Amino acid sequence: MSLSTLTKPWEAMSYGFLDGSAKRELRRKMLKSVAVPGCQMPYASREVPMARGWGTGGLQVSLTLVNPQTRVKVIDQGADDSVNAASIRRFIARVAGTPTTMDTLDADLIQSRHRIPEEILREDQVLVLQVPNPEPLRPVQPNTSIARQMHADADYGRMWLQLYEQIVRSGRVMQGASYPSLVHGRHVMTPSPIPRWDVPKLHMAKHLTILSAGREKRIFAVPPYTRVEPLVFSDVPYKVEEHGALTCTRSGTTGFFMNEIPQDDGSSAFEVSDSEWGVKTIRARDGEGESRGETWYKDGEMPQ
Amino acid sequence: MTLTLDAPRIVETRPLLEVHGVSKAYGPVQAVRNVSAHAYPGEVLGIVGESGSGKSTLLRMMNLEEIPEDGSYTLDLPDVSGNLFELDRFARRMLCATKIGIVYQNPHLGLLMKHSSSGNVAERLLVAGERSFATLRAAATEALDASEFPLDRLDAPPIELSGGMQQRVQLAKAIALEPALLLLDEPTTGLDVSVQALVLDTLKRLQQDRHITMVIVSHDLGVIRTLADRVMVMRRGEVVETGLADQIFQDPQHPYTQQLVHAKL
């Protein structure tokens, strides 16, 4: 036995950029977060060649989960072709040799910033969400130590107080993105800044969702088939954005979450936020074949 | 010397609140030394003493904010048993939220100053698990009304309110869940005399209408005289004298109590 048989030959970089111990820690923390759905697990959060706050949390999870066969899709606010999404996708492919795709149905792993694709994800798919602020209690309890005690005690009264205040002041719940939700009836989490439209997609979803905040060094998860319930008053129902009746000006698709494009005359045009869904719709319209999968929303409504 | 009093013979109910032999030191300062106190259901116990006498520390113990080194604390209520100082954090929080109300001298301690007044009251019910907006709204309105808070200011944040109004919000919050025990820490200190009278009157009314057991701490003898049935005099962390309120004020026994009573204008 010699040193050369015990060690691997020198390489310029580990597979998937992160070193073995970093990935081992992340795997353990992911397992823990799957075991206690919605509960934030601290992790070390290594340096990656990207600024904190640009998706480093999601990137570390993706780099840990991929193998050379994993087909990776990266989206930023629904779009596959934004600079940030393209850069992350290229980086993962370069350091892990993974194939990439833009098609939601083809992907094994989807890293996303602020959206969940409109097509239903399957059991064999993993969604990785980038999280800027993982602590739902921060607006009501700035002291992190006390906030952790509150999670431990399921002391969430203040979260409803926040909603109460919004209704009293504005006549309705004003919380848009990051709508606090109760996971598995126990922990309140922030589902990352996805719109209200996307929160119901997490409820009893077939896929695994891992949420990771690189700057804040926290990881949490929604395992497959887990209850995710937005916090609401029993007599004030949860409402998603009123996008159900909007039509995309480019693809003509209706009943999905839209981006609003202000026009010169002061009016607004709408474009479907899930860019690949738009592309697929256009292809179908132009006779290039139907590639669209089943969607969570049907005719602009989320079936119960 | 006067006579030693017997144990109660006519009143057979147990005291609602019993604190026995509590002591607490902050570093070298002995804030409370071997103090015992009790209050019967519907009774108002007044605790007087100068600053540093340990009266506020004792009250904070009754609210389980402060855990003494020694001693026991019991409340004679259904589903409540044992020494409350031994409860874990979770049980303590639920007990305080549902059975005990408190009004602090400093409204900042008891209120979220930038939330709405009604929201401050509703929070108590939220902690206890109420999740209907309409119920929260109705209960907050009712409690604020009972505290004689002007209902057109229901959603004004306490930071915009006068001191007297802030105390009413605290009071409404304290009584919203109909607690068995209401703790008052210098509830009128720092208020104008006329506002003070109104707050005292509200307290008196609540006591008569709801028969809540109260413990009120004050260095203001006028406040204690107006509200208390029985008075406990504290000095340097110890109880020097207890008695019926009129007896303490008209026939104080201990030199310190005499000094205190005679110093009153």
Added chain:
Amino acid sequence: MTVLDIQGLTKGFSLHHLAKDIPAFEDISFRVAAGEFVLLKGANGAGKSTLLRTLYRSYLPLSGEIRFHSSHGLIDLARAADVDVAHLRRTEIGFVTQFLTARPRVSAEAIVAEPLRLAGWEPEAALDAARKALATFGVKPDLWAAYPTTFSGGEQQKVNLARALILPQKLLMLDEPTASLDANARAALVARLQELKDQGTAMIGVFHHPDDVMHLIDRVVDLTPDAAPQEERDDVAL
């Protein structure tokens, strides 16, 4: 039937800051039966009011016994627990003073109804009884809902009497209740006292002008030191 049996009662005050003991009365003994009216007599400072307050336990006696035959059995008020005394004050022992302790923003009828409320009466029934009592003492109906803090001394005293006498008690202490009363109110007071007396209330009173209650008095106790402890009513020299 004896209601109160006072044995060797002594009271004095220790003023610690003057390092002085001030005696009030010493070794007082007498009994009061149900329906009996006892007048306390004595020079100023003989301790008449002090004795009443000691019996009511506003003052703590130095020694002796105050044996009260309560509906719960015999109890020594000199040694009874505070909570027992408080209970008896709500239910069996009354005290009529010269002054009303009015509270801001509490109406006359509410003040009068208070003892009934504390004794467990329903709010409406208590208010009805309170209004009747106020009428008996000659308080005009338009004042019933007003705040007595603004009343004249005489009107305040009427409210005070209505309140103190509304609930029939087993034992009633009267500390110069006729002071500042007009003739009509005085007559109403005497009538009410007679009524309570007939119902069996034992009374101990201090009066500046006992003429008002002359025909109620059964016995006189003279607190002047060295005076005969009990005199028959006929011997009173007025």
